[in-house]
Amino acid sequence: MIRKAVGAIISCNQEYIIIHKVKMNINDEKQSIDGEWDFVKGGVEEHDLDLQNAILRELKEETGSCDYKIINQLDEKIHFQFPLEIQSEIGYQKQEITMFHVEFYGDKTTLKPIDDEIKDIKFLQKREVLTVLTHKETRDYFVRHFG
Numbered sequence: 001m002i003r004k005a006v007g008a009i010i011s012c013n014q015e016y017i018i019i020h021k022v023k024m025n026i027n028d029e030k031q032s033i034d035g036e037w038d039f040v041k042g043g044v045e046e047h048d049l050d051l052q053n054a055i056l057r058e059l060k061e062e063t064g065s066c067d068y069k070i071i072n073q074l075d076e077k078i079h080f081q082f083p084l085e086i087q088s089e090i091g092y093q094k095q096e097i098t099m100f101h102v103e104f105y106g107d108k109t110t111l112k113p114i115d116d117e118i119k120d121i122k123f124l125q126k127r128e129v130l131t132v133l134t135h136k137e138t139r140d141y142f143v144r145h146f147g
Helices: 052-061 084-090 126-132 138-147
Strands: 001-011 015-026 030-039 040-043 068-081 092-102 120-126
Touching: 001 052, 001 068, 001 138, 015 052, 015 126, 030 084, 040 052, 052 068, 052 092, 052 120, 068 138, 120 126, 126 138
Parallel strands: 001 092
Antiparallel strands: 001 015, 001 040, 015 030, 015 120, 068 092
């Protein structure tokens, strides 16, 4: 089974927002993970009206702000397979992430995650983003679309 998810490459002037995730939600239970730096991402939930609604909800949960404008939904998706030990716990073999380019127009100092999965939020220049993103698939995707 494939888990549907959404993600956002968030720009603000010449910088990009990335988050430090330290927990993962597995079957409605939060489990600690080795911290990873990534863009805002999360699963599409039953109550989400559409993918745009899902990404706006994730942005609010992971950054505490609604001060975003969706620039566009990117055609290419990010695909990856979950490790075998996680597949049985979550009930999914793969994940398919629909990515959006989003602009943040709010006050940087007000960003504070609502979700306890997120430990930190940073604004980074493009070259810095490439050095800290944890997942190769996401790094390669960023280079292809924003490189």
